[in-house]
Amino acid sequence: MEEEFEFGFTEDPKFSVERYEEMIRNHDQYFFDAQAFENIIDYYIEKNDPAKALQVSEYARNQHPFAAVFLIKQAQLLVVSNRTSEAFAALDKAAMLEASDADIYIIRGNLYESMERNTEALENYEKALDLAEETDEILLHIAYVYQNMGDYETAITYLKLCLKQNMENQDALYELAFCYDVLDNQQESVQFYQAYIDNEPYSYAAWYNLGNAYTKLSLFEKAIDAYDYAILIKDSFASAYFNKGNALVNLEKYAEAIEVYRQTFEYEQPNADTYCAIGECYEKLEQMDEARSFYKKSVKMDPKLADAWFGIGVTLDFEERYFEALHFYKKALDLDIANADYWFAIADAEYKLGHLEDAERAYEKVVELNPLDVDAWLDYSSILYEQQRLTDSIEVIAQAIKNNPEAAELYYRMVAYLFAKGEFNEALNYLETALAADPEKHYILFDYLPQLQKNKVIIDIINRYTK
Numbered sequence: 001m002e003e004e005f006e007f008g009f010t011e012d013p014k015f016s017v018e019r020y021e022e023m024i025r026n027h028d029q030y031f032f033d034a035q036a037f038e039n040i041i042d043y044y045i046e047k048n049d050p051a052k053a054l055q056v057s058e059y060a061r062n063q064h065p066f067a068a069v070f071l072i073k074q075a076q077l078l079v080v081s082n083r084t085s086e087a088f089a090a091l092d093k094a095a096m097l098e099a100s101d102a103d104i105y106i107i108r109g110n111l112y113e114s115m116e117r118n119t120e121a122l123e124n125y126e127k128a129l130d131l132a133e134e135t136d137e138i139l140l141h142i143a144y145v146y147q148n149m150g151d152y153e154t155a156i157t158y159l160k161l162c163l164k165q166n167m168e169n170q171d172a173l174y175e176l177a178f179c180y181d182v183l184d185n186q187q188e189s190v191q192f193y194q195a196y197i198d199n200e201p202y203s204y205a206a207w208y209n210l211g212n213a214y215t216k217l218s219l220f221e222k223a224i225d226a227y228d229y230a231i232l233i234k235d236s237f238a239s240a241y242f243n244k245g246n247a248l249v250n251l252e253k254y255a256e257a258i259e260v261y262r263q264t265f266e267y268e269q270p271n272a273d274t275y276c277a278i279g280e281c282y283e284k285l286e287q288m289d290e291a292r293s294f295y296k297k298s299v300k301m302d303p304k305l306a307d308a309w310f311g312i313g314v315t316l317d318f319e320e321r322y323f324e325a326l327h328f329y330k331k332a333l334d335l336d337i338a339n340a341d342y343w344f345a346i347a348d349a350e351y352k353l354g355h356l357e358d359a360e361r362a363y364e365k366v367v368e369l370n371p372l373d374v375d376a377w378l379d380y381s382s383i384l385y386e387q388q389r390l391t392d393s394i395e396v397i398a399q400a401i402k403n404n405p406e407a408a409e410l411y412y413r414m415v416a417y418l419f420a421k422g423e424f425n426e427a428l429n430y431l432e433t434a435l436a437a438d439p440e441k442h443y444i445l446f447d448y449l450p451q452l453q454k455n456k457v458i459i460d461i462i463n464r465y466t467k
Contacts, residue, residue: 016040034064041073050077068098075107087111102132106141113145121145136166143175152179163196170205177209181216189213204233208240211247220247236267245277254281272302279311288315306335310342313349322349340370347376351383359383371403378413390421408438416448431458435465442466 016036023029032040041053057074071094075087088111094104109124125142129135139162146155156179162172173196180189193210200206211226227244230237241264248257258281261274279294292315298308313328326349333342347362363380366373377400384393397414404410411434418427435442442462446453453459 032059034069038069038073045077050080053077066097068094068101068104071097072101072103072107075104079107079111084111084115100131102128102138105131106138109138109141113141113148116148118145118149134165136162136169136172139165140169140172140175143172143179147175147179152182155179160192167196167200167203173203173205173209177212180213186213186216190217202233204230204237204240207233208237208243211240211243215243215247215250218250220250223247224251238264238268241267242274242277249277249281249284252284254284257281270297270301272298272305272308275301276305276308276311279308283311283314283318286318288318291315304335306332306339306342309335310345313345317345317349320352322352325349326353338369340366340373340376343369344373344376347379351379356383356387367400367403374400374404374407374410377404377410381413381417385417385420390417393417394421406437408434408441409444411437412441412444413448415445416452419449419452428457428461431461435462439465 016032016039019032041057045053053073057077061071061074071090075090075094079087087107091104091108094101098104105124105128109121109128112118112121112124122142122145125138125145128138129142132138139158143155143158143162146152146158156176159172159176159179162169163176166172176192177189180186180192190210190213193206193213196206197203197210207226207230211223211230214220214223214226224244224247227240227247230240231244234240241260245257245260245264248254248260258278261278261281264270264274275294275298279291279298282288282291282294285291292312295308295311295315298305299312302308309328310332313325313332316322316325316328326346329342329346329349333339333346336342343362343365347359347366350356350359350362360380360383363376363383366376367380370376377396381393381396381400384390384396394414394417397410397417400410401407401414411430415427415431415434418424418430431445434445439462442465445458
């Protein structure tokens with residue numbers, strides 16, 4: 001009778017831990033039932049003390065040699081301690097005692113997944129699926145493996161199965177958005193989240209992801225509505241405020257965006273990105289002192305945030321403080337050496353300071369990094385033209401046209417340079433091409449060489465295209 005009572009009785013976990021610690025202190029041997037040992041192990045896991053939890057699992061195995069649960073706990077703890085081969089060994093022993101325990105295959109799958117042995121990971125997860133009662137987390141892990149393999153379509157299938165099992169699985173909702181993103185399939189993403197919201201109208205994560213999908217489709221008004229619903233359901237959702245701010249910026253509603261960005265501070269610590277975003281809004285509103293103060297807050301929090309250093313430069317540039325601006329542009333460039341926008345700003349500031357050689361080098365870098373930047377090509381050639389280096393400026397524009405055959409303004413500029421060099425026939429050929437591409441832009445030619453307005457041949461050709 002007494003034995004039966006002992007078996008059915010589970011003591012208070014706190015009491016179990018106290019008894020266990022007393023046993024260790026006294027170098028003694030007490031008996032604990034399996035449940036008590038599990039409680040003690042869980043207590044140490046919660047206290048983030050895997051070493052102690054492992055020690056308990058050893059005691060538990062000695063007292064209950066046929067209980068697979070302690071080998072499984074041990075394996076979990078060995079995984080945390082990066083003792084992979086020992087974890088595999090513990091799982092093999094557990095499988096000999098209780099082959100139908102899904103946790104064995106889940107942990108083994110995790111191990112293989114972390115080793116990028118995808119086939120073995122999938123085999124174990126599939127086995128776990130057959131044995132487990134709750135499968136949403138297993139389905140999520142299968143999706144992760146397919147993502148690692150670059151098979152995002154199959155990952156999406158498993159993420160949808162996961163959400164079918166558990167509509168509340170936030171990770172699956174976010175991963176799904178990520179997969180649609182990689183596949184650049186925002187339309188399908190929108191359809192999925194809309195259908196999901198029909199069933200789960202109070203899922204703030206679904207509204208948030210819907211907002212992100214709309215943003216990527218440049219449907220900013222719709223995105224803002226979706227973010228508003230997410231915020232309505234969870235008013236402390238800082239990321240939704242931040243992304244709503246970004247959508248407002250895209251609609252050029254800078255003052256509103258500032259208000260929304262500031263709301264994030266009510267729910268999370270201010271961070272460098274948000275300060276930088278607010279700085280950018282003030283910059284667009286041409287309130288440069290405010291902008292600079294937020295950019296400075298940003299770099300104080302994160303000295304590696306290149307955009308904020310760049311922003312400080314932009315505010316100084318606006319005030320015609322080019323020398324100071326250059327200093328900050330270069331700080332940004334040090335952090336992001338291949339950023340064409342930074343090189344462009346440097347080129348422009350060097351030019352305004354009269355450092356033509358430095359400006360030229362910087363423009364060369366811009367067009368190398370971004371050969372599709374028509375303005376950079378125009379500015380670059382312009383510097384050469386100003387120095388009477390006509391051949392060089394023609395060469396640069398020829399390169400520009402090669403990279404941007406659709407850009408009419410390049411052809412007009414070429415006409416101007418060829419006229420200046422006295423190559424009239426060639427100039428007229430380019431003029432025909434320019435007018436065929438975009439007759440409205442012919443004013444560019446006269447901006448550059450006003451005297452051509454008196455040239456009858458040119459006016460006749462232009463009239464053929466514009467009348």
